[in-house]
Amino acid sequence: VLQASKEDATALQCKVVCLIQSGAFKEALGVIHAHAKVLPSDAIAFEKAYCEYRLNRIENALRTIQSAGQQTDKLKELYGQVLYRLERYDDCLATYRDLIRNSQDEYEEERKTNLSAVVAAQSTWERVVPEDLGLREATYELCYNSACALIGQGKLNEAMKKLQKAEGLCRQSLSEDSDVTEEDIEAELAIIHGQMAYIMQLQGRTEDALQLYNQIIKLKPTDVGLLAVIANNIITINKDQNVFDSKKKVKLTNAEGVEHKLSKKQLQAIEFNKALLAMYTNQAEQCRKLAASLQSQSPEHLLPVLIQAAQLCREKQHARAVSLLQDFAEQHPASAAEIKLTMAQLKIAQGSVTKACIILRSIEELQHKPGMVSALVTMYSHEEDIDSAIEVFTQAIQWYQQHQASERGASPESPVHLSLIREAANFKLKHGRKEAAISDLEELWKQNPKDAHTLAQLISAYSLVDPEKAKVLSKHLPSSDTLSLKVDVDALENSHGATYVRKKAGKLAGDSQQKEHGQGDVKKKKKKKKGKLPKNYDPKVTPDPERWLPMRERSYYRGRKKGKKKDQVGKGTQGSTTAGSELDASRAASSPPTSPRPGSAAAVSAASNVIPPRHQKPAGAPATKKKQQQKKKKGGKSGW
Secondary structure, rough: OOOOOOOHHHHHHHHHHHHOOOOHHHHHHHHHHHOOOOOHHHHHHHHHHHHHOOOOOOHHHHHHHHHHOOOHHHHHHHHHHHHHOOHHHHHHHHHHHHHHHHHOOOHHHHHHHHHHHHHHHHHHHHHOOOOOOOOOOOHHHHHHHHHHHHHOOOOOHHHHHHHHHHHHHHHHHOOOOOOOEEEHHHHHHHHHHHHHHHHHHHOOOOHHHHHHHHHHHOOOOOOOOHHHHHHHHHHHOOOOOHHHHHHHHHHHHOOOHHOOOOOOOHHHHHHHHHHHHHOOOHHHHHHHHHHHHHHHHHOOHHHHHHHHHHHHHHOOOHHHHHHHHHHHHHHHHHHHHHHHHHHHHHHOOOHHHHHHHHHHOOOOHHHHHHHHHHHHHHHHHHHHHHHHHHHHHHHHHHHHOOOOOOOOOOOOOOOHHHHHHHHHHHHHHHHOOHHHHHHHHHHHHOOOOOOHHHHHHHHHHHHHHHHHHHHHHHOOOOOEEEEEOOOOHHHOOOOOOOOOOOOOOHHHHHHHHHOOOOOOOOOEEEOOOOOOOOOOOOOOOOOOOOOOOOHHHHOOOOOOOOOOOHHHOOOOOOOOHHHHHHOOOOHHHHHHOOOOOOOHHHHHHHOOOOOOOOHHHOOHHHHHHHHHHHHHHOOOOOOO
């Protein structure tokens, strides 16, 4: 038809559809562009957008769909797919809801599957709590997407049950087709098993996860995205161990088309792990390049600058690492707290504890936190700077007093506030600041006069400073009669940790019967074993008092007598050498090497001393020769 009429619009459109069905998307798009004047844009909009979508030109496909005059149902379906690839999940969710509401055909199940995939992506990547869409999980795809949404919420056990259900549904649906083999079923289950292994990894079952990951890789699935994710997860399990395996696995993440199969966050995580692997394998330049590239892509992200700082620390450039972190903290105040914590850790590693304390105290949003207060007090105590430690306590207590109205649960009566005052008092007592400790304990007691524990601490503190005041305060202590101690004495005495255990009634009765019969208390005496004496022991001779000392440390030791060595006496015929003076090359070769570096001179010389196997004598030859000589001597006959 086109030979007869090159500008026939219907024939051109049919050719485009045939090329699409054949998978020739680039050729189809070329025909559309070549005959743009003949082919109306509205009539060919879907085909053009679909070719751009399949060629991973997602932005172009979006513009083509939006420029179409009439939004048909198939264009809306494609629009939803394009939005999903662009990670615009809110718009994608609205599109699929509209499609499900306004269409009734045989593709309803596929639309619901896509809708559940959008919800799972929101839960995983945007941490959005998914709403209940009321989808019936009749297929394994719906069940799998539901499990992914649960993983995003952190409900790992429920997600594992959903995945097990999806596995059963998948096996059941595929086994009904006689043309599907067991290998095909395993290939389809690979993505479900990969998600199961991921849950195991999150639960800390790394050995089980690693085993399942390796099983999936052995199947060689065609999905490059699945292989890349599994390889990345194996690398995270290996960490700085088994780096050779990690270097093999990282090749799977570089496969062609991976960037079109994974989300931006997945690709970013893979790049982070590549940089860390380069650092662990001492590829400093490669690590710096990857980290710099990541930082240019995400300037506000913490990990690239932390990786760069870690690499500098491995190169013993701690000052440059601290300077790099300081610059980042000034440029990104929102991430300053995490960066300053890292800077403090570096200072501690260098032994500059006081400078680390200064950095930690500059983090205003963490100054009053009990963990920060505890860390600062411990570090100042280590440096014997008690005044600064007390100042940390004072500032934290004042913060809670000032923010009692605005900060929820931070009133003076709050447990955090009271515990800080109590810890401050204990710290001051421990370091001899009795008056300051008494002031804190009095404040605690005023807020809760019924607290006997605080009163007891206050009396104990006053007893060191003012005993009379301690006696007066002791009158406020509750009497022993008012204390209702619900303690089971028998259970306490018979407990495992009791130092005294009451004897059982049966034994006591038996003892009393023995006393009545006049046997009295009879104790069995243990027989002492006689010590073993030396064979040459003479009872008439007094033992040497220095016999327990080594021979060299005894007073009468005069050292060994230096005489002529017997080995140096020449034996045999004139001109022969002694056995000790022979240069035995085989003896030097058989001695263990001193672990020389590969390629060093020591390794080469050691290897050169080894006699080649073809020149060696049979192992049993010398021994048999000696036996023959002995036999000849015994017989007294000459062998000649």
